[in-house]
Amino acid sequence: xxxxxxxxxxxxxxxxxxxxxxxxxxxxxxxxxxxxxxxxxxxxxxxxxxxxxxxxxxxxxxxxxxxxxxxxxxxxxxxxxxx
Numbered sequence: 847x848x849x850x851x852x853x854x855x856x857x858x859x860x861x862x863x864x865x866x867x868x869x870x871x872x873x874x875x876x877x878x879x880x881x882x883x884x885x886x887x888x889x890x891x892x893x894x895x896x897x898x899x900x901x902x903x904x905x906x907x908x909x910x911x912x913x914x915x916x917x918x919x920x921x922x923x924x925x926x927x928x929x
Contacts, residue, residue, distance in 0.1 A: 852871055852877075853867040854894075855869050859878065871894050883917050887903070888903055888907050889901040889917075890902060891903075
């Protein structure tokens with residue numbers, strides 16, 4: 847399966863490079879799974895660095911995400927990530 851592109855601004859995934867917004871980054875299937883889980887949990891911010899993804903949540907979710915171990919970080923050591 848081909849890698850997808852993720853746009854933090856759109857909070858969406860794009861299959862084709864032609865359709866992707868300018869802020870999109872290519873993500874592996876494992877990174878896609880992480881991002882989808884984070885969005886379901888209510889993530890509102892995404893920071894991409896080489897080999898790492900960090901997500902942030904709105905302040906009003908702080909207790910909920912802390913108590914329930916919401917996904918916060920993804921590392922390329924866990925699976926492929928393509929900046």
